[in-house]
Structure formats: structure tokens, C-alpha cells
Amino acid sequence: MADKTKRLLQGNEACAEGALYAGCNFFAGYPITPSTEIGECLSVRLPKTGGKFIQMEDEIGAISAIIGASLAGSKSLTATSGPGFSLKQEGIGFACMTEVPCVIVNVMRGGPSTGFPTGPSQSDIMQAKWGAHGDHPAVVLTPSTVQEIFYETVRSFNLSEKYRTPVILLYDEIVGHMREPIVIPEEGEVEIVNRIKPTCPPEEYLPYDDSHEIAPLAAYGEGYRFHVTGLNHKPDGFPTNDPKLIEKENKRIIDKIENNKKQIWKNEAIDLDDATIGIFAYGSIARSARYAVNIMRDKDIKVGLLRPLTIWPFPEEAVSEMAEKVKVIIVPEMNLGQAVIEVERVAGGKCEVVGINRVDGDPIHPQQIIEVIEKYK
Amino acid sequence: MAVQTAAKKERAPFDYDRYLRPKKLPHIWCPGCGHGIVLKSLIRAIDASGLTKDQICMVSGIGCSSRTPGYVDFNTLHTLHGRSFAYATGVKLAKPELKVIVISGDGDALAIGGNHFIHTCRRNIDMTILVYSNFIYGMTGGQYSPTTPQGAIATTSRFGNIEPVFDCCDLAKAAGATFVARGTSYHCQDLEKTILEAIRHKGTSVVEIIDQCPTYYGRLNKLRSATEMMEKFEKNGTVSVKQVDKLPPEKVEGKLLRGILHRVERPEYCEEYDKLIQDAKGK
Known part of the structure; x- marks a missing residue:
């Protein structure tokens, strides 16, 4: 049934x-x-x-x-x-x-x-x-x-x-x-996050209050008459030309993500524990990579896969750990080499990094990845 | 009778501060700029409309006129060049109970924002759009815009502008706006009434406002003062729609019409969407 x-x-x-x-x-x-x-x-x-x-x-x-x-x-x-x-x-x-x-x-x-x-x-x-x-x-x-x-x-x-x-x-x-x-999960099975709304009196509301890591956000029409601009702005939302405030804001919007990247990162590690050959793959190509890992593991070749579900902020910690263990990281992607640049940066010479690239509109097939693994086994 | 007249004269002066954010002043506009006069008419119209400050969301793009929302005590959104209409559409459709007022300029609405402008008019979504037209890009220092008269000098038309102008009101009407008007900063009392009518209108209302940029347009085109510009383009360059039929053709020739130019009833977008929701829920 x-x-x-x-x-x-x-x-x-x-x-x-x-x-x-x-x-x-x-x-x-x-x-x-x-x-x-x-x-x-x-x-x-x-x-x-x-x-x-x-x-x-x-x-x-x-x-x-x-x-x-x-x-x-x-x-x-x-x-x-x-x-x-x-x-x-x-x-x-x-x-x-x-x-x-x-x-x-x-x-x-x-x-x-x-x-x-x-x-x-x-x-x-x-x-x-x-x-x-x-x-x-x-x-x-x-x-x-x-x-x-x-x-x-x-x-x-x-x-x-x-x-x-x-x-x-x-x-x-x-x-x-x-x-x-x-x-599709039942309602309530997966946590749903909603933005924090202000509780202060409207006259005290600062839409970019930097005493919070993430300032509460009011909605228009709820009594908090605040200003939004794409110009660099102060905590009250109004434009500023003050170099100190401009730099503070420019750094703050990046730091709020950078400082929380451990909570934002999400990876799947497959057969990486004893791997001597690593693969870094995402999206549909991670499926080809996984297939390749299964085939090679059946032949006792120690290949593992790191599959990021968060590609930015870049999963530096996981890639760095993998680079410590393996002799090569293979990066198959349907482009002419983009994520591979970051993998190389993070690996920092601790292992070889090699890309597999394809831009003809066809996916990278498992066999293409297996051929590269064969060279390094 | 004499007593009554005296009482009228003692009426309290209009309290503009109630609608302004005094700490955000002075504004950035140059001496002689018409935008401050328009703001005054706009505030008086809003006051007369009976809308509360919480009910109003003012959205703008980029340019001198688009700095207006920073100075007024409403829900305010200063967006990207030309995009105010699309941001405003998002605000309005998400929360139809808000009265959305868009502040734009000739470059913002008719050049970079042209596509958003015409499609907003086509949908007839309830919002009031003010297009401040001073024939020039002021904020970037005086380049020609879609309303710069042919032959006029701008910093990018040093040999005289060869491009024909856009008629903002004709464009808005053709695109489907259901209320179209033109005012000037010279006729600021008429402008106040026109804006009030625009705010009261259900659907997309567009008011083109002819005002002056003495700093760039005036200086480059040898118009010595703001008042000279107001006389040339606003007082003598426009004719009221109420008078146009009574005037001989030579007094109308080459002049822009002023007043409410087009007003029709047509289903408003958010109301139509609400009907769609009711239909969809039944299916």
C-alpha cells in the first residue's frame, strides 16, 4: 500500500x-x-x-x-x-x-x-x-x-x-x-523562527540598535514610525556621514553572520573518518559524488564526501579538518572552478586540491569522478 | 461681521512640526529649490485628509526629492533609484490598510523607474505618486533628464539637449492611472488641494509637480533666480484646466495644463486581490 x-x-x-x-x-x-x-x-x-x-x-x-x-x-x-x-x-x-x-x-x-x-x-x-x-x-x-x-x-x-x-x-x-x-512534516514538527519585534515604547525604538546583536524589527503600520534607507545609517535609521559610524555599520552587518557561522553551517560528512581521498560537492553533483564514493568503497578505496548545505559562509572548519586527513580533495562542480577556489584557500597547501569541471549542460557523472579518484588511490 | 473677520485672522498658525522630524532638519535642498514648498503643500494636504501618521507609509527612490521621507514623521522608506514604485507595491499589497505615498523625481520616475512607474499605473494599486519635475538630475550635478526641454543646457548636453521630453501626465494616463494631475510649486495653494484630491482617490493617483532647480538648471540656462524660473516655467509656463477653454489659442500654445487632468473609476488592485482570495478559498 x-x-x-x-x-x-x-x-x-x-x-x-x-x-x-x-x-x-x-x-x-x-x-x-x-x-x-x-x-x-x-x-x-x-x-x-x-x-x-x-x-x-x-x-x-x-x-x-x-x-x-x-x-x-x-x-x-x-x-x-x-x-x-x-x-x-x-x-x-x-x-x-x-x-x-x-x-x-x-x-x-x-x-x-x-x-x-x-x-x-x-x-x-x-x-x-x-x-x-x-x-x-x-x-x-x-x-x-x-x-x-x-x-x-x-x-x-x-x-x-x-x-x-x-x-x-x-x-x-x-x-x-x-x-x-x-x-511534508506535520505542523509544529519543524521549528519556525519569526523575527523579534520591539516591545519598547515607539519613541524609544531604534531599528538598528547596535546594543543588540540583531535589533528587533517593527512592521510599518504598528505605531513604530521608523525610517529605512540604503544609505549608511545610524542606529536610529537615519543617514550618517560619520566615518566611525559608517565603518561600524559596515562591519556589524557582516559580523552578525560571521560570529554566528557555526550555527549557520550545515554539512553532511560521508565516510570521511578514515578517508585518504576527499570530495567536496554540493547540489545535484553531490549525488554523483556520493554514488562514486559507494562504488569506490566497495573496492576498499578510502574515499569520503563532504557535502555542504551551507555554502556561504564557507564551511571553513569542515574543509580544514578534511584537508588535515586526506591527500587530495576533489571538487566536482558544474562551472569552471568556483567553490574550488575557497577549498584551495582553506586547505592552505595541507593537501592537493583538484577540480572537475563541466559547463556543457550535462551533469558531472559518477564515472567522471571515479576516473579522478583512480588517479589518487 | 468685523468681529468675525478678526477672529479668523487670529487662527493659530499651521503646525508643520507635528508632521516633521525636526531633529533631521535642516534639509539638504539648496536655496531656491522648490521641493520645500511642495513639502509644505503635501503636509497641509495630509493634515486635511484626516489620516493619522501611523496610517501613512511614504516611499521614495533616489534623488533630491527622494530625501523627503527622512524629514517627515511617517512610516518611511528611502529605496533605490527608480524602484520606489515596486517597493511601495510590496508594502501596499502586504498591508492594504496603509496609505502609501510615493515621492519621486523626473529622472527617478520617468527614466530609471519608467517600467515600474507604468506598471504601477496599469495595476491601479491604491497609492499616490508625486513626481517632482525640475527638468534635471540635481543630486548628481545637473545632467539632462526625460523632462529637460529640447535645446536646454545640462552638464551632459553642453550643446543643447536634442531629446524630446516625456509628458509625465500623458504617460500616466495612457498607462492606466485613474487620477492624473499637474501642479506647480508656484501655485502652492492649488497644489495642496490637488494633492488632497489625489490622496482621497481610490487607485493610482499621479501628480506631476513642476518646480525649479536654480542651482543646476537655472545656472546652466542663464535663469538668474528661483523666482525667474518660477515665473517662466510655472506661472507663465502653465495654464489651469479650468481656464483653458476661455483663453485664445496663442495664450495656450506651448504651455502645460495645470489641475486635475484625468479622473475615472476603475477596480483597485488590492480590492480585486481580496476578491481573488475569497474565490481561491472557495476552490
Whole structure:
């Protein structure tokens, strides 16, 4: 008999379900392959729960609308791909600077430019970190399965609300369009985090009160008449030209993530304990890597896999530990070498680091990884 | 009768401070800039509307006019260049009980924000948009904008501007705004009434406000003072819609119409969305 609690869902549908589970009540987006199904799904599901869906005139309009909605008290989401993610960068920077919680999904497709819209890619790893101008924090999550997309969407909202920062959910077209059975947890089974609201009298409210690590955030229309600006600002939210305050703010928005990265990191370590060969892989390619590990373990070759679910802040501790143990870290990714730069930086010469790269729109197959493992066994 | 007149004269002066954030003043606007006069009309209109300060969310983009929200005691949001309309759409749709007022400029609304501007008008989402048009990018130092007259000098049109101008009101009407008006900082009392009508209107209301930038536009175009600019462009450059039919063609030629230019009823976006929610819940 079929398990009724299981549902066969596409990755993008699981993202929409995860958003609803997390309490998302506002979506603004613009159609773009291969992320469109998220908006399509929420255009049906949100109004049924009293939530709001709007298809904006462009990608910039969509990120702008979700930031506005969040300031009015909503939990908001947008979803995009490729060129749309590039267009959203100014809004992402604004949300970082103004510390407005919101979630941005980027279903990665081949690039640059229009590139290969229907093909998978992992070439936005660096854009997710450095895409917006200026120094800014980045929290970026990389699920590998449809079930994981559900949970990581929930975690994206939770981190965003907790740290008052935009969170980017980054997965590739393969997991976005793959269908797998998933279980949607019962209400209350997974913790839902909501932003802290002020309790002080309105006249004492400071939206960027730096005596808190994360200042409470009021919503517009609740009696706290506060000011929000993308200019460097003081704890009261109003612009400043004071060099000391500018530096303090610029560091604070990064430090609030940096100081909490142990709570934000999430990795899966597979067969790493006795491994002499390590693999660092994320998203759909982590599935190829896992398959390769299983095959090689059957042949008694000591290979292990580190699979980050949080790619930014970069999992320095886990990569450093792995680099101590193994002679080589293999980094397969559907780009011309992005995460590998960070792995090399963290490994710091303690082991060899070698990339496997592919940008032809086909995934990296287990056999490609096995061929490299064979060289180092 | 004489006693009554005296009593009227003793009426308490209007308390602007009630709506301002006095600690955030002085403002950044140059001497002679029209934006302060517009702010005065705007505050008086808001006062007359009966809306509370908590009910108002003022959103702006980037530019001199977009600094307005920092000085007024509402829920205020100073966003990115051209994007105010989209941010405002998010605020309004998320919380329709807020009265959203967008402050924008000619470059902000008609150049970089053009797409957001026209689609906001098309949706007829309930918000009041004020476009301060002073024919120039003031904050960046005097470059030509979509409302810079042809032939005018700007720091990027040293040989005279060759681009035709955008008519903000025609654009808003064509895009679907259900209330379209034009005012000037010279006719500040009329402007107050026009803004009040715009605030009271259900749907997207757009008021283009012709004002002056003596620092850049005036200096570059040999208009010696703010008052000279106000006389040229505002007093003598516009004609009231109420008078236009009574005037001979030569007195209307080349002048902008002032007053409420377009007003129709059409379903408002948030109300339509509420109906959609009711439909969806039943399915």
C-alpha cells in the first residue's frame, strides 16, 4: 500500500511547499526558466491561505516588492534564475544594508548571459556571495534533493528572520526539476523562527540598535514610525556621514553572520573518518559524488564526501579538518572552478586540491569522478 | 461681521512640526529649490485628509526629492533609484490598510523607474505618486533628464539637449492611472488641494509637480533666480484646466495644463486581490 504521507513533488514545488510551511505569505516574481514553477505553484497556494502573490513587471520589481512587503510585516520570497539573479543584486544589497529578512531562490542555469536556460549549472556560487556591490554578508544554502529543498527553504526563512538578512537558496536545474517522493512534516514538527519585534515604547525604538546583536524589527503600520534607507545609517535609521559610524555599520552587518557561522553551517560528512581521498560537492553533483564514493568503497578505496548545505559562509572548519586527513580533495562542480577556489584557500597547501569541471549542460557523472579518484588511490 | 473677520485672522498658525522630524532638519535642498514648498503643500494636504501618521507609509527612490521621507514623521522608506514604485507595491499589497505615498523625481520616475512607474499605473494599486519635475538630475550635478526641454543646457548636453521630453501626465494616463494631475510649486495653494484630491482617490493617483532647480538648471540656462524660473516655467509656463477653454489659442500654445487632468473609476488592485482570495478559498 502506498504511503499516504509521501508526495511525489518536483524540486521547485517542494520549495513552494517549504515556503508555505515556514509561514511565507508574500511572493513576488517574474517568469524565468528554470524557476518558474515556484511562482506558478504559489500563485495558486498563497491566496488560498490569504497570502499575496504578484507577478511583477521585472526581476528588479520583484525583489523590491518582497523587501517592501517584509517591512510591512510579511515573510516574503522571490525566485529566479540566471540573468534574473544578476538583476536582483541591487535589491539583495539593499536588503543586506537595511537588514530586511527575505528569501531569494536562484535555480541555477547555464550562463553567462542567456546561456543555456534549460540546462543545469552551478556557476552562480561566486555571484551568490559577491554579486551585490560593496562588502555585504551572504547566507547561501545548497540542497541536493527534493526533500532537502523543502527543509532548506524552511531553514532559509528561519535564518533570514533570525539574523535580519536576505538568504539565498541556491540549487541547480537538475534538483529543481527532478521529481522525488517527499514527506511534508506535520505542523509544529519543524521549528519556525519569526523575527523579534520591539516591545519598547515607539519613541524609544531604534531599528538598528547596535546594543543588540540583531535589533528587533517593527512592521510599518504598528505605531513604530521608523525610517529605512540604503544609505549608511545610524542606529536610529537615519543617514550618517560619520566615518566611525559608517565603518561600524559596515562591519556589524557582516559580523552578525560571521560570529554566528557555526550555527549557520550545515554539512553532511560521508565516510570521511578514515578517508585518504576527499570530495567536496554540493547540489545535484553531490549525488554523483556520493554514488562514486559507494562504488569506490566497495573496492576498499578510502574515499569520503563532504557535502555542504551551507555554502556561504564557507564551511571553513569542515574543509580544514578534511584537508588535515586526506591527500587530495576533489571538487566536482558544474562551472569552471568556483567553490574550488575557497577549498584551495582553506586547505592552505595541507593537501592537493583538484577540480572537475563541466559547463556543457550535462551533469558531472559518477564515472567522471571515479576516473579522478583512480588517479589518487 | 468685523468681529468675525478678526477672529479668523487670529487662527493659530499651521503646525508643520507635528508632521516633521525636526531633529533631521535642516534639509539638504539648496536655496531656491522648490521641493520645500511642495513639502509644505503635501503636509497641509495630509493634515486635511484626516489620516493619522501611523496610517501613512511614504516611499521614495533616489534623488533630491527622494530625501523627503527622512524629514517627515511617517512610516518611511528611502529605496533605490527608480524602484520606489515596486517597493511601495510590496508594502501596499502586504498591508492594504496603509496609505502609501510615493515621492519621486523626473529622472527617478520617468527614466530609471519608467517600467515600474507604468506598471504601477496599469495595476491601479491604491497609492499616490508625486513626481517632482525640475527638468534635471540635481543630486548628481545637473545632467539632462526625460523632462529637460529640447535645446536646454545640462552638464551632459553642453550643446543643447536634442531629446524630446516625456509628458509625465500623458504617460500616466495612457498607462492606466485613474487620477492624473499637474501642479506647480508656484501655485502652492492649488497644489495642496490637488494633492488632497489625489490622496482621497481610490487607485493610482499621479501628480506631476513642476518646480525649479536654480542651482543646476537655472545656472546652466542663464535663469538668474528661483523666482525667474518660477515665473517662466510655472506661472507663465502653465495654464489651469479650468481656464483653458476661455483663453485664445496663442495664450495656450506651448504651455502645460495645470489641475486635475484625468479622473475615472476603475477596480483597485488590492480590492480585486481580496476578491481573488475569497474565490481561491472557495476552490
